[in-house]
Amino acid sequence: MRVIVLGAGLLGVTSAYFLRQQGHDVTVIDRQATPGAETSFANGGQVSVSHAEPWANPGAPLKLLKWLGREDAPLLFRLRADMRQWLWGLQFLRECTPARTRHNIQHIVRLGTYSRDTLQALRRDLGLEYDQRTQGILHFYTSQKEFDAAEAPAQQMRDLGCERHVISADEAVRLEPALRHIRPQLAGATYTAEDESGDANLFARELAARCVADGVEFRMGHHITALREAGGRIAHVEVTDDEGRYQRITGDAYVLALGSFSPLLVKPLGLNLPIYPAKGYSVTMPVKDASMAHQVSLTDDEFKLVFSRYTSEQGDRLRIAGTAELNGYDRDLNQVRCDAIVRRVEQLFPGAGDTAQAQFWSGLRPATPSNLPLIGQSRVPNLYLNTGHGTLGWTHACGSGKSLARIVSGLAPEVDFAFVGAGAARSPREALAPLAQ
Template sequence: MRVIVLGAGVVGTASAYFLQQLGHEVTVIDRQATPGAETSFANGGQISVSHAEPWANPSAPLKVLRWLGQEDAPLLFRLRADLRQWLWGLQFLRECTPARTRHNIEQIVRLGTYSRDVLQELRSQLGLQYDQRTQGILHFYTSAREFEGALGPTEQMCGLGCARQVVSADEAVRIEPALAPMRAQLAGATFTAEDESGDANLFTRELARAAQEAGVRWRMGCHVTALHQAGGEIDHVEITNEEGRYERLQADAYVLSLGSYSPMLAQPLGIRLPIYPAKGYSVTLPVRDPEAAYQVSLTDDEYKLVFSRYTHAGDPATGRPARDVMRVAGTAELNGYGRELSAVRCAAIVRRVEQLFPGAADTAQAQYWSGLRPATPSNVPLIGRTRVGRLFLNTGHGTLGWTHACGSGRSIARIVSGLAPELDFAFTGMAHPATGAGRAQLST
């Protein structure tokens, strides 16, 4: 079949690769000049199956109320005259029950575990190099309440096959010695040895290169303007091409992987996707003192920050410079589609880095970035069929785009091909393999 993938982020790129591997003629369309240039560009860089507790959980409503109007809050709702934001917020509250939280953790862990296995398989097959580190991820807690609140979800994750081990503060320092100066502040930690980290943007570009060598066609610098249907199925996609001219493209199937912008194309078709942009921030800091900087990828659950480390010698052939940097990313701001940087929120991240790892980074050389994560109220992505013929979804991955990308890509490729997915997950437009329920709800 001819398949058009809309979106060249890490999710769209993985979809294209696996579709081509199943024998399809694949074209990827994206407005950027290179793959992975938006939300996949400078994110936290974790393959984090253990980061499976959704934002929507029983403790969230009171936290959100407490954080309203607090400029440096980890999760900030900037209330605005935006019906989509309010509807999303109401759905978010409905997902905060214990039962919904357990259900959503189950979906997130199943997809994450499968996806991590697929990524490792890809890395071995293709020889991908992307500053990867396979040293695990350490979640640490400086609040006893936050640590105690993590124990229940951690136990559930372990029961689902995610080996997230509860460790003492002393053991956390043994795993990551750079935490030693703050040993007295540590309430506890969890460690998942199988989790990984790396440069998501570099991974996306390397996978895109492999896909192109295998025959995938890339139409970069093209703006997708509309999907048109006829007779209950997609007839063509409308784009403004590289030369700024109107163009119609036809295929046998279309995969929508445009992240936060997916709802804009789906709504004219009568499909309302429960996705809202959650702006995340990242700070990239040159390492000043290697001994004081962390080596293991970290998650600071209280502040909703993740920490990764990139070190490589550079590549004269490509002009890629040598670097030794710390990448710190996280927080979420629900405030529409603007990507303006908040000086207060950027400063809060740098301040936390200095508190945890004093002197480790050259904060004067900090580089700031923001990206729009496509968040669903449940944190469970939308993968599968729609009620409109030929249109498929692989979107809504929120903070776990890279973690879930390879598993999502292989799954949607199988669904488009008429094959059953390889995992038990609440795919859209399909019965849940184990229970016959659990499909994502799309408003129509």
């Protein structure tokens, strides 16, 4: 088949790669000049199966009330006259029950484990290099209450095969000596040795290059303006190139991998996807004092921040990313939130990074209320979804792309996950059917 992939971020590129491996003729369309240039550009860098507890959990409503109005809050609802935001928020609250949280963790871990294995196989088979580190991920806690609350989800993850182990503060410092500065404040930690980190943007560009070598066509600098339906199927996609020239591009099947912009494109088709943009921030800075800088990828659960380190020809760099701001499609940098991240870094690892050379970035994560991405066939038979991955796009990219390629090819996915449409084995309620169809 001729398959048109809409979007050249991590999900679009991995979809294209695995679709090509299934023998399809693949074209990727994206408005940016290079692959991975939006949400995949400067994210936190973690391939983190252990980051499976969704934002929507039993403790979230109280935290949201506490954070309401705080410009530096880890999760900030900036209330707007936006019905989509309010509906998303109501669905988010419905996902905060213990039963829904356990259900969502189960599916997030299954997809994450499969995806991490798929990434490792891909790296081995293709010889990909993207500043990867395979030293595991350490979640540390400076709040006893947060540490205590982490034990039950960690146990559930272990039961599902994700070896996220609860460890003492002393053991955390042994694994990551850079934490010694805050040892008196550490309540404890969890450690997942199998998790990884790496530069997602570099990975996307490297894999896209392999796709091109294998015959995939990338039409970069093309703005997707509409999907047109005829006879109950997608007939073509309308685009304008970087010189404003109109084109129609036709295929047998279409894959929607446009992240936060996915619901806007398919709304005219009567598809209401439960995706809302959650603006995340990142700070990248050169390492100033290597003795104070972390080696292991870290997660600060209390402040909703992740820490990665890249060492390449570009130099030794720290990447700190996180927080979420629900404020529509606004990507403006809020200096208060940027300063809060830098301040936290200095509290934890004083002098480790050169804050004078800090580079700030924001990206729109395509968040679903449950944190489960939408992968599978939509109500329109030749339109497939690979979107809504929220904070775990990098973690779930390879497994999602491979699963989507199998579904398009009429094959069963290799992982037991709550797929939508023909690839699904779940109830309408679990599929959020009124919104995803």
